[in-house]
Amino acid sequence: MPKQVWLLIIGSFINTVGNSFLWPLNSIYIHDHLGKSLTVAGIVLMLNSLAGVFGNLVGGFLFDKLGGYKAIFIGVVLNLLSILLLTFWHEWPQYVIFLAMLGFSGGIVYPAIYAIAGSAWPEGGRKAFNSIFLANNVGVAIGPALAGIVADIKFDYVFSANLFFYVLFFILVLTTFKCFDVDQVTTKAISQGEKGRQKGPILAIAILSISLVVCWLSYSQWSATISSYTQGLGMSLSQYSLLWTINGFMIVAVQPIIKPLVTRWEKKVKHQLVLGLVLMSVSYMVVYFAQDFKIFVAAMVILTFGEVFFSPVIPLIANKLAPQGQQGFYQGLVNSATTIGRMIGPVFGGFMVDVYGMQVLMIILSIITLVAIIPCLVYDRALKDT
DSSP, rough: OOOOHHHHHHHHHHHHHTTTTGGHHHHHHHISOOOHHHHHHHHHHHHHHHHHHHHHHHHHHHHHHOOOOEEEEHHHHHHHHHHHHHHHOOOOHHHHHHHHHHHHHHHHHHHHHHHHHHHHGGGTTHHHHHHHHHHHHHHHHHHHHHHHHHHOEEEEEEEEHHHHHHHHHHHHHHHHHHGGGGGSSOOOOOOOOHHHHHHHHHHHHHHHHHHHHHHHHHHGGGGTTTHHHHHHHTTOOHHHHHHHHHHHHHHTHHHOOOOOOOHHTTTTTHHHHHHHHHHHHHHHHHHOOOHHHHHHHHHHHHHHHHHHHHHHHHHHHHHHHHHHHHHHHHHHHHHHHHHHHHHHHHHHHHHHHHHTTOOOOHHHHHHHHHHHHHHHHHHHHHHTTT
């Protein structure tokens, strides 16, 4: 594994630990501490994700034009500024403004990280993106567990802890990420013939993005409506945060278990996508029946198995479809689709819970996640038609 990928793994881990101090607790803070409804909480998270959509596109553009180091550095500096403001001013409505800023700056970083991984280790295939995926999820395992403990002491300390990890990430980027040579990733001139052949890949990404939006609309409920639902059932913040710890550590632990199947399906990415979505769909039906912590753990375990098959394949597909010099743009597109799902999810989920209740929402999520299989099966037809 190249040195660049190892640095990305370390950076992604630190960045995710910082992120995961806050994002699982956003709905709880807005609903329980700021006294707003779940629908209002959903709107705030929607604005955060909408800013992230623009950040994803800007991050991909900056990668293609300026290179990996400068793109990530710009994102990290803006990240640091946003969380610094949020640490000192997190009342209403400042919370909304600074959370949106954080969404934009965070969105810049991830397309560049995935694009660098694909460029630095092209022969690694799924391994390059799976490594970043694992690093992110180890961060998710540690961050929420610590956040739950910190929040139980005093919620304000969550913002300070988030700031601490962003400072660490900034120092790492400043001191080591310069090895991401701009010459390796700058955009090359594209001929008119090549431009004509790009219509198929763009259309394929657009079709696949439908599945991404639906998948992450559903997944986002775990940090939006499900988080508040667990509190209503009497679970503590520490127990809820432990669910994410289970998710993160399981993603690492199950790698040897799934490796034979992943190896067998290495070139059958559709198989991985379909299995992932089926398992995610089942997890929402388990939540439908959940009334205590053990059942939520079972749902999270099933969700995690779905995630390890589905998520690492997406940046791999984007990297393979991207024309030379546009890797950042294509990673930005799939990250934007993911972020759009996260943007719509809290508003949709909050409204459904407020009007119809959690059980109805879980049934709908289970169904639409299965429907999301269809775009995964047909996205590559756009390549054959051009």
